[in-house]
Amino acid sequence: MAAPSLLSHHYHHLHPHVIPAPKCCPSLRPQLFISPIPPQNPTKTPISVSVPIFMISLPRKGNNCSYTASTFQSLDSEAQQQTDDGNGLEEVREAIREYLEQLGASREDASRISFGCPNYLKMLIDGVQDLDDWNSWSADAGPGGQAPVQFKNRVYQMAKQKGDNGILPFLESEGLPLSSATRLARYLSSSGSNVLPLLVHKVKYVKEIMFSGSLDSEFIGKNARRMMTHLSIPVDEDVQQTLAFFEKVEARRGGLNLLSSDNTSFRYLIESFPRLLSLPLESRLKVTVKVLEDIGVRKERVRNVLLLFPPILSYDIQKRIKPRLRSFEKIGIRENDISKMLVKYPWIVSPSILDNFDEIVDFFDDEKVPRVSTASAIKNWPHILGCSVDKIGLMVEQFRRMDITNKKLGQVIAKSPQLLLRKPEEFDQVVSFFNDLGLDEKAISKTLARCPEIFAARIDETLKKKLEFLSSVGISETHLPRVVRKYPELFVCDVDRALYPRVRYLMEVGFSESDIVSMLHRFSPILGYSVEENLKPKLEFLVNTMPRPLSDVVAYPRYFSYSLEKKIRPRYWVLKGKNVEFTLKKMLGINDEEFAAAYLELGEMPVLPP
Numbered sequence: 001m002a003a004p005s006l007l008s009h010h011y012h013h014l015h016p017h018v019i020p021a022p023k024c025c026p027s028l029r030p031q032l033f034i035s036p037i038p039p040q041n042p043t044k045t046p047i048s049v050s051v052p053i054f055m056i057s058l059p060r061k062g063n064n065c066s067y068t069a070s071t072f073q074s075l076d077s078e079a080q081q082q083t084d085d086g087n088g089l090e091e092v093r094e095a096i097r098e099y100l101e102q103l104g105a106s107r108e109d110a111s112r113i114s115f116g117c118p119n120y121l122k123m124l125i126d127g128v129q130d131l132d133d134w135n136s137w138s139a140d141a142g143p144g145g146q147a148p149v150q151f152k153n154r155v156y157q158m159a160k161q162k163g164d165n166g167i168l169p170f171l172e173s174e175g176l177p178l179s180s181a182t183r184l185a186r187y188l189s190s191s192g193s194n195v196l197p198l199l200v201h202k203v204k205y206v207k208e209i210m211f212s213g214s215l216d217s218e219f220i221g222k223n224a225r226r227m228m229t230h231l232s233i234p235v236d237e238d239v240q241q242t243l244a245f246f247e248k249v250e251a252r253r254g255g256l257n258l259l260s261s262d263n264t265s266f267r268y269l270i271e272s273f274p275r276l277l278s279l280p281l282e283s284r285l286k287v288t289v290k291v292l293e294d295i296g297v298r299k300e301r302v303r304n305v306l307l308l309f310p311p312i313l314s315y316d317i318q319k320r321i322k323p324r325l326r327s328f329e330k331i332g333i334r335e336n337d338i339s340k341m342l343v344k345y346p347w348i349v350s351p352s353i354l355d356n357f358d359e360i361v362d363f364f365d366d367e368k369v370p371r372v373s374t375a376s377a378i379k380n381w382p383h384i385l386g387c388s389v390d391k392i393g394l395m396v397e398q399f400r401r402m403d404i405t406n407k408k409l410g411q412v413i414a415k416s417p418q419l420l421l422r423k424p425e426e427f428d429q430v431v432s433f434f435n436d437l438g439l440d441e442k443a444i445s446k447t448l449a450r451c452p453e454i455f456a457a458r459i460d461e462t463l464k465k466k467l468e469f470l471s472s473v474g475i476s477e478t479h480l481p482r483v484v485r486k487y488p489e490l491f492v493c494d495v496d497r498a499l500y501p502r503v504r505y506l507m508e509v510g511f512s513e514s515d516i517v518s519m520l521h522r523f524s525p526i527l528g529y530s531v532e533e534n535l536k537p538k539l540e541f542l543v544n545t546m547p548r549p550l551s552d553v554v555a556y557p558r559y560f561s562y563s564l565e566k567k568i569r570p571r572y573w574v575l576k577g578k579n580v581e582f583t584l585k586k587m588l589g590i591n592d593e594e595f596a597a598a599y600l601e602l603g604e605m606p607v608l609p610p
Contacts, residue, residue, distance in 0.1 A: 091152045091155075092121050092125060092155050093115065095152045095153070096120075098156060100114065100169070105200060109200050113169050116174075118172075119178040125155070128151070164182075164185040165195065167184075167188050167189050170203075174203060174266060174267070177267075180267075184277070187274060194277070202285070205281060206276070209302060209303060213303070216260075216301075216304065217257065217259075220260045221257040225256050228243060228246055230386055230387055231387075233356050235350070239309075239352060241273065242272075242308070242309055245272035248268040260307060269307075273310045275314060276314070287317065289302055291322075292342075304343050308347075309349070324348070324354055325349065328348070328357070331378070344381075345385065353385050356389075357378070360374075368406045369406065370407060372414075374413075377417035378417070392420050395421075402431075402441070411449065412448065412452045416456055418456050419456050430454065430455045433459055433463055434484075437481060438481040443481075443485055450488060451488045451489050451492065457492065463491055470490075473520070479521050487524040487527060489525075490527050493527065499527055502527060511550060522557050522558075541564060552584050555584070555585075556583065556585045556588075559588065562588050574599055574600065578599060
C-alpha cells in the first residue's frame with residue numbers, strides 16, 4: 001500500500017484558519033520546494049540548511065495559495081517526532097544496526113555500536129531533516145506520484161553515503177568525540193585493511209593488552225608522573241607525543257591514576273596515536289607483544305610498557321627495538337635486567353634517551369666511577385636516563401663536598417640512584433636535619449656512604465616520623481646522635497610494620513621499657529632485626545636451652561648480631577661441655593681464632609648435641 005503524501009500527512013494536523021489545506025493543484029509540485037542548488041556532497045560533512053522567512057505566492061484558479069517558510073520548516077517535524085519518542089529512536093538505531101551488519105559487524109557489536117554513538121545518530125537525523133524532500137530519496141514523482149522512502153531507509157542511505165564504512169559510529173562508541181572520530185574515520189577508511197570487522201577486533205585486542213587488569217594501575221599512573229617530572233633533556237617526537245598523551249589524561253579528574261582505565265584514556269590514546277589503529281594486528285601488534293614477552297617482560301606487565309610508551313608498537317622489531325635494547329649490554333647489563341628496565345622506563349627505546357645514556361656513561365667514566373656501579377644505577381633506576389648530565393653534575397658536586405668521589409660515589413649511586421634526581425637544595429635540607437640532631441660533617445658523610453637512601457627521603461613525612469618513634473620509646477635527645485650513628489638505617493624502616501612490632505615483641509617477652517632503652521643506647525641495630533627470623537629464635541635459645549636470664553641480653557644486646565647456627569649454638573656447647581662459666585660477651589665477643597685458642601685443644605672440633 002502506497003504511503004500517504006507527505007504534504008497531505010503533514011497538513012492534516014494544521015489548523016485550517018492558519019494555513020488552508022491545499023487543493024489539488026497541478027501547478028504546485030514538490031519540486032518547487034527544492035533548493036535550486038543542492039548541497040555538493042551532503043554525505044561527507046554535517047549540513048545546516050537555514051530557510052529565510054519569506055512568502056511564496058502562487059496564482060491559482062479562484063484564489064492565491066500563500067505559505068510562509070515556517071510551513072516548509074514544519075515539513076521536517078515528521079522526522080523529529082519520529083525520533084523524539086522511543087520508537088523513533090529505536091528505528092534509527094535499527095537502521096544503523098542493519099548498516100553495520102551489512103559491513104560485516106556481528107549482531108552484538110552492531111547493537112552495541114548503535115547504542116554508543118548518540119552524536120552520530122543525531123548527525124544523521126539532522127542530515128535527513130535538512131534534506132527532507134522526498135525527491136532526494138525517490139525517483140521523480142511524476143503526475144502519478146510515488147511513495148516516499150521511509151524515514152528508517154533514509155537514515156540508512158545517509159549513513160551509507162557518509163563513506164566512512166561504519167568506522168565513525170564505531171569510534172564514537174569507543175569514547176571518541178564526534179569531531180575526533182570524524183577525522184580519524186576519514187584517515188582509517190582510506191585503507192582497505194581497516195574494514196569494520198577487523199577494526200573492531202583490533203580495538204578489542206588493544207584494550208585487552210593495555211587496559212585489562214587493575215593490580216598495577218596505581219603504579220602505572222605514579223610512574224608516568226615520575227617520568228614526566230624527571231625529564232630534563234630535549235626529546236624526540238615519539239616522547240613528545242607520549243607526554244601530550246599523559247597531559248590529556250592528567251587534566252581529567254583523577255589524573256594519571258586513570259591512565260590504565262580504558263573508559264578515560266583510550267580516547268586520548270587514539271587521539272594522540274591515530275596510527276595505532278592502522279597497524280596490522282597479526283604482523284605488528286601481536287608480534288610486538290610476543291617479542292616483549294620473549295625478552296622477559298611478564299605478560300601482566302606488557303601493558304606497563306605499552307601505556308607508558310605507545311609508539312613502541314609502531315617500531316620495527318629487528319631494526320629498532322632489539323638493537324636499542326642491546327645498547328645497554330655494553331656496560332654489562334644483562335638481558336633479563338634490560339626487560340625489567342623496560343617495564344620501569346619504556347622510554348629506553350627512544351632515540352633521545354639512548355643518546356643521553358651515552359652521555360651519562362661518559363660522564364661517570366670521567367668521574368672514575370666503576371662501570372659496574374654505573375650499570376647498577378641505571379639498571380635499578382632507569383629514570384636517570386631522562387635527566388641531563390648538567391643536572392646530574394649538580395648532585396655529584398654535592399657529594400664531592402662530602403668527600404664522596406670515585407669508588408665511594410659509585411657505591412652511593414649504586415645503592416640509591418634516585419639521589420641523582422634530587423635538587424641540591426633538597427639534599428642540603430637533609431644535611432641540615434642531621435646537623436640539627438648533633439651529627440658532625442664526618443658522621444653525616446659516613447651516613448651518606450652507608451645508607452644513601454636516607455638522603456632521598458622526605459624530612460616531614462619520613463625522617464621526623466622516625467624521631468617521633470625514638471622519642472616515644474624513651475630515647476632522649478642526648479642519646480639521639482649515638483643511636484643514629486650506630487643504626488642510620490632506622491630512618492628507612494617502616495614505623496608501623498617494622499619498628500613498633502619489634503619493640504612490642506621485646507616488651508611481651510619480659511623486657512621493661514628501661515631495659516629496651518638501655519639496649520638501644522648500647523646497640524641500636526636491634527631495631528633492624530626481624531622478630532621471626534632473629535629476635536624470637538635467639539631469645540628462645542637463650543632462655544630455654546642455655547638457660548640464661550633476659551638481663552644477660554640487656555647487658556650485651558650485641559648478642560642478636562651473631563648467627564645462631566654458626567656461632568651462638570656451637571660456642572655454647574663447647575663451653576658447656578668444658579663446664580666453663582661465661583658471659584655472653586666472653587662467649588661471643590672474640591673471633592674464631594681466639595675462641596679456639598682459649599677453649600679448644602689442637603685439632604679438637606666442637607661437638608654439638610644430637
